[in-house]
Amino acid sequence: MQNRTGLNWDDYRIFLAVADNGSLSGAARQLMVTHSTVFRRINAMEDRLETPLFDRLPSGYQLTLAGEEVLEHARRMETESETIMEKLSTGDLTLSGTIRVATMEGLAMVLLPPFIRRFRDLHPEIRVDMVISSQVFNLSRKEADVAIRMGKATPPEHLTGRRIGTVSWAVYGAPAYFEQYGQPENVEQLKGHKFVSADSHEAHRGYAKWTRAVVDENDIVYTSNVVMAQRSAAREGIGLAVLPRYLGESERRLQRAFDVGPELDLDLWVLTHPDLHNKRVDTLVQFIDESVQQIQPMLNYAATDK
Incomplete structure (x- = not known):
């Protein structure tokens, strides 16, 4: 107002x-x-x-x-x-209406659905429209009410941002792959192992640069521009993959070989525009924040030892 x-x-x-x-x-x-x-x-x-x-x-x-x-x-x-x-x-008033959430594929497919289910159990009159894109939606143009992103950069100043966690990365592989080729315990033991990674369109990503820095290019046997596809390839034993912990830990058919250091850590942000604040949006933002705090070990290796 x-x-x-x-x-x-x-x-x-x-x-x-x-x-x-x-x-x-x-x-x-x-x-x-x-x-x-x-x-x-x-x-x-x-x-x-x-x-x-x-x-x-x-x-x-x-x-x-x-x-x-x-x-x-x-x-x-x-x-x-x-x-x-x-x-x-x-009072007796219930929250209702639609909340449009813009986020990335992995977050939308793995991390957020359990949160949204519990949120709707509490607020069944709210509809959530989930928009998946790697692009940053323009909240000021009402393309979305809430954006949930991962990144190293601080969000734009015109948005209200809340950093709700840190996402770490690790090397994962299928049990069958480890049985055949052995399970590496550190970077030095990666020599000769097969990898799945990002394609040329996504080669600028931090995890892709890390992979190509420690693995011979000839040992990268499968690429995709979608992290979820890389996860699926690793699950089938095609090769090892560097994945955010929440994607690796949530897949039972993958085992973590070892954690990558903090150089790949990404901040997890929930963003809104000041002019779009209302009780419906603020309640969802608070709920997601509280839900993420409960699963920190799944996101960040540093939280595992706490």
Whole structure:
């Protein structure tokens, strides 16, 4: 909801977080967004209001007189928002409608379906439209309400991002393959082993570069532009494959040979656009976050020992 200044509740929410924490970094941690997002939104808010809201001091961000006036208004909005949310959560109203989720093939086919099933058990009036693409959907154009992505790069500043986990990679093979060729325990033992990997269109991917750096090109006997196809080929014993742990650990007909180091780790993000926030979307985002926290050992080798 916007007022005549062009500001919406999300702007005031960020303003309150900075006022409460006295710093951009503290606000970013509280809201689980990037430091640069908070910096940009506060500056934009001051530009719209045509007045500074904070004094930038060595000790942190301190409210100006104008900031104090805005704070009173923002507190009232916060109280009203909490009252509405409480009424919705304690009343008889049910969540309903459609949520459009954009994500990658492996996430859509393996990781997310159990989460979506449990989510719909709780909210049966919600329909989930899952859009599979390796491209980044434009959330601001409402191509999707939520995007769930893996990557090393920080998401665009205009999106609200929540990093919900880290995905590690490992070398996997079929039991029959290991019986015939032996099971390597480290990179040094990969010499002579057959591999399935990405084709030339996907050769820029981190796992594909790692494979070609440690394996002779002649030992790559099967390629595909789709990781799920590489997983299937490895399952059939065609060769070993470097897979994200959630794909390898969820396939009973694959065994993990050894974990690849953190150089291949990818952050798992759930992204939304500030203007598309509603209780339906926020509830799904929170549910996915909580669900991922429960399966960290399946995602990240570092969590296995904790």
